[in-house]
Each structure stands twice: as structure tokens, then as C-alpha cells.
Amino acid sequence: MSKQLKEYPRVTAQDLRHRTQRPRRVKMLTREFIDDSLYNPNYGYFTKHATIFNAGQPFDFPRIKDGAEFNRLVDRSYIEFEDALDELDPDETRQLWHTPTELFRPYYGEAIARYLVTNYKMTLFPYHDLIIYEMGAGNGTLMRNILDYIYEHEPEVYSRTQFKIIEISSPLADLQLTSLGRSPYAVEHMDHVQILHRSIFDWTEYIHSPCFFLALEVIDNFAHDCLRYDPETETPLQGSVLIDADGEFFEFYDRNIDPLAARYLRVRELAARSQFNTPVNQYPKFMRRLRHALPLAPNLTQPEYIPTRSLQFFDILTTYFPAHRLVLSDFNYLPPSDTVPGLNAPVVQTRYQRRNVQVKTPFVHQGYFDIFFPTDFAMMEDVYRAVTGKLTRVTGHGAFLQSWADLRSTECWNGENPMCSWYANASVMTTV
Numbered sequence: 096m097s098k099q100l101k102e103y104p105r106v107t108a109q110d111l112r113h114r115t116q117r118p119r120r121v122k123m124l125t126r127e128f129i130d131d132s133l134y135n136p137n138y139g140y141f142t143k144h145a146t147i148f149n150a151g152q153p154f155d156f157p158r159i160k161d162g163a164e165f166n167r168l169v170d171r172s173y174i175e176f177e178d179a180l181d182e183l184d185p186d187e188t189r190q191l192w193h194t195p196t197e198l199f200r201p202y203y204g205e206a207i208a209r210y211l212v213t214n215y216k217m218t219l220f221p222y223h224d225l226i227i228y229e230m231g232a233g234n235g236t237l238m239r240n241i242l243d244y245i246y247e248h249e250p251e252v253y254s255r256t257q258f259k260i261i262e263i264s265s266p267l268a269d270l271q272l273t274s275l276g277r278s279p280y281a282v283e284h285m286d287h288v289q290i291l292h293r294s295i296f297d298w299t300e301y302i303h304s305p306c307f308f309l310a311l312e313v314i315d316n317f318a319h320d321c322l323r324y325d326p327e328t329e330t331p332l333q334g335s336v337l338i339d340a341d342g343e344f345f346e347f348y349d350r351n352i353d354p355l356a357a358r359y360l361r362v363r364e365l366a367a368r369s370q371f372n373t374p375v376n377q378y379p380k381f382m383r384r385l386r387h388a389l390p391l392a393p394n395l396t397q398p399e400y401i402p403t404r405s406l407q408f409f410d411i412l413t414t415y416f417p418a419h420r421l422v423l424s425d426f427n428y429l430p431p432s433d434t435v436p437g438l439n440a441p442v443v444q445t446r447y448q449r450r451n452v453q454v455k456t457p458f459v460h461q462g463y464f465d466i467f468f469p470t471d472f473a474m475m476e477d478v479y480r481a482v483t484g485k486l487t488r489v490t491g492h493g494a495f496l497q498s499w500a501d502l503r504s505t506e507c508w509n510g511e512n513p514m515c516s517w518y519a520n521a522s523v524m525t526t527v
């Protein structure tokens with residue numbers, strides 16, 4: 096490959112934005128490849144295949160016997176939802192997400208609303224309006240549930256509330272407006288809402304007012320870089336992919352680390368409050384030596400995926416939203432049996448004949464696969480604090496809801512509470 100490696104130009108996802116065909120005869124950093132696969136406006140996954148599950152009517156929890164019956168009801172509504180999609184287009188490949196916002200609506204949104212209003216009243220009321228930005232609003236359900244709650248329970252705050260969505264997907268931005276139209280208070284809400292169709296990474300407006308910034312189930316799709324280490328010298332090498340004239344992918348590693356990945360490594364080294372894992376320190380030296388002494392052993396360690404786009408997201412928050420307070424939730428863990436190999440590695444999956452099919456590399460046909468990462472919340476907290484200078488709190492999904500939700504509304508007959516027990520692998524980080 097050495098001739099192609101030398102001759103093919105290095106391109107970024109930004110360079111490929113206006114292309115309608117997937118690139119060939121190029122090389123790209125892993126994060127640029129992932130970004131292009133997910134977000135290219137013509138063939139990217141978000142442009143074409145993103146559908147978020149909506150169960151029709153909200154679940155009536157007090158009438159559900161127990162957690163097992165709730166599982167069965169979710170499975171049934173999932174099938175019905177997909178049947179309806181198949182009627183529209185039976186050949187579409189799609190990815191279906193379910194999020195706590197959708198499964199536990201309106202109660203999950205109400206819990207977030209309670210958190211926002213309480214904190215607003217404690218620190219900002221009456222000097223400032225309640226300004227809420229939501230990045231990546233999916234079906235728009237959270238916005239609707241939050242506004243309905245504030246309208247019904249906090250009229251004084253409602254009159255001072257502004258809700259602004261920042262949404263990359265144009266079909267979802269349209270859907271968000273439609274979904275708001277279904278609220279009984281749609282006419283009132285219209286004066287309080289703005290839907291901005293753009294990526295957070297294209298944001299350039301300075302927002303000086305204090306605001307809350309919601310990012311629920313969004314950063315798992317933010318692209319990561321891939322590193323492998325030289326087991327002897329322990330120096331990192333950065334992963335790229337070469338796409339040849341036939342569209343085949345070849346992964347390769349380079350000793351030159353690009354400025355963004357290098358900055359991430361520096362920030363994490365300086366900011367980390369505790370020892371963190373890398374493929375180098377994960378195993379004692381003698382075990383690494385042993386592994387690399389074996390015949391046909393790879394000459395680099397296992398990959399490690401580092402959240403370089405999240406670092407850029409924090410740069411945007413601190414530059415353009417200096418007075419923000421973040422509410423971010425996402426997966427803190429993904430089962431290694433589902434992910435590609437490596438530390439902090441993503442799940443790369445598509446849905447085929449109603450089954451989720453996982454593959455073992457991110458270098459697959461661009462736009463057909465969802466690629467999502469777990470978040471190391473302890474590390475993210477350190478990096479966020481270092482970049483923004485703000486303090487944070489991390490809680491488990493269930494513990495956050497115990498504090499802010501009206502738990503009676505989501506309790507089954509037998510006392511089980513699926514809103515707290517589902518998503519056990521999710522956490523919430525808030526600015527304090």
C-alpha cells in the first residue's frame with residue numbers, strides 16, 4: 096500500500112460534505128471517517144436512516160403488572176411501530192433507537208423540567224429568563240413534555256421560558272415542530288420555541304445569557320480517534336483508514352499524532368484526578384511482553400478510542416455558551432460482546448430483517464451503520480472541568496430520577512419502577 100499511502104490525499108469529513116458519492120482513493124483519520132459515515136449530508140447515517148421509537152400512547156404504568164409485563168408491552172409496540180414503517184418502505188434499512196424520553200414520556204421530561212425549574216428559581220429567577228438549549232432533540236418529545244409541565248405547574252416561569260433546539264437532522268427538525276403541534280398548548284408554545292437546524296459543531300453565535308444546555312443521548316455518536324501503542328516504548332500511534340480505488344478499507348497507524356488528538360492526550364494527562372486505563376497500563380508489563388513475544392503477535396497494542404469530538408463540543412460550550420449549565424446523559428458502559436475490540440470501543444450496528452447486527456470494525460459501508468460509544472464519565476468530568484472551569488456532578492440514571500421524578504407515575508402494580516431500573520448503564524452529568 097506504500098504507493099497509495101504516499102499519493103492519496105488526506106481528507107476530512109468537512110471536505111466530503113458536498114460529495115454525493117462515498118470517497119475512494121483517499122485516506123482519513125478514524126474520527127473523520129466515523130464523522131463522515133454518520134453525518135455526511137448525502138449518504139450519512141443520520142441523513143437517511145435515523146428513526147426514534149415512539150410508542151404511540153404513553154404507557155399506563157399503574158395498570159402494568161410488573162417489569163416483565165412492561166418489557167412485553169415495549170416489545171409489542173416496537174413490532175407495531177416497525178410494521179407501520181414497513182408499510183411505508185419495506186426495503187429501508189433503518190436503525191431504531193429507544194430513549195428514556197420516549198419510553199417514559201411524559202414523566203422523564205417532567206423530571207428534567209423539575210430539575211431545570213428548581214435550579215432556575217434557586218439561582219437565576221427573577222433576574223434572568225429561563226433559557227433552555229437542547230442539542231439533538233430527536234422526535235421533540237422532551238421539549239414538548241418540559242414546556243407542557245412548566246405551562247401547567249409554573250405559569251410565572253413559563254412566561255419567561257425560551258426553548259431552543261439545535262438539531263443536525265432536517266427530517267427530525269421537521270418532526271420536532273409537528274410533535275409540538277400535538278401539545279394541547281401548541282399555540283402558546285409556538286412563541287417560546289425556536290428550532291435551529293444545524294450541527295452544534297457549526298455554532299458561531301455568542302450567547303452571553305445564563306442558560307441550561309441539554310444533551311441527552313447525543314454524544315455517544317460523537318466521533319472518536321483510535322490509538323494503538325508501541326508495547327515497548329509505550330508511545331501512541333494514531334489510526335487512519337485508506338480507501339482504495341475499489342472502495343476497500345485498509346487501517347493504518349501513524350506516529351504523528353494530529354493536533355486535536357494530541358491536545359486531548361495532554362488535557363487528560365493534566366486533568367485526570369485518578370489513574371485511568373490505557374491499553375498500555377491495563378496489563379502489567381510482563382504480560383504485555385509475553386503477549387508480544389508470541390509468534391504472529393501484533394506489533395501494536397489493542398486499540399483505544401478517545402473522545403476527540405467531545406473535547407471540541409466542550410470548546411464550543413465554553414466559547415459560545417460561557418454561562419451555560421450542562422445536563423448530559425448517556426451510556427457509561429456497552430457490553431464488550433457487542434462492541435468492536437478495544438478500550439472505550441464503539442458498537443457498530445445495523446438493523447437487518449428486524450434484527451440488530453453488530454460488526455467488529457468501524458470501517459464498513461458509510462451511512463449504513465450506527466456507530467456509538469460508551470462514555471467514561473469520570474474522565475469526561477475531568478476534561479469538561481479543565482476546559483470550562485465549571486464544577487460537575489455525575490449520578491446514575493436511576494439515582495437522578497429518584498431525586499427529580501414523580502416516581503408514583505411510573506410504578507407498576509407490584510412496586511417495580513422501570514423508569515429507574517431500565518438504562519442501568521446510563522449516567523447523568525450536570526454542571527453545579
Ligand SMILES: C[S@@+](CC[C@H](N)C(=O)[O-])C[C@H]1O[C@@H](n2cnc3c(N)ncnc32)[C@H](O)[C@@H]1O
Nearest residue numbers: 194196231232233261262263264294295311312
Ligand atoms: C439518539 S437521538 C436522541 C434524541 C433525544 N435527545 C432523546 O433523548 O430522545 C440523537 C439526536 O441527536 C441529533 N444529533 C446528533 N449529532 C448532532 C450534532 N452534531 N448536532 C446537533 N444534533 C445532533 C440527532 O439527529 C438526534 O436528534
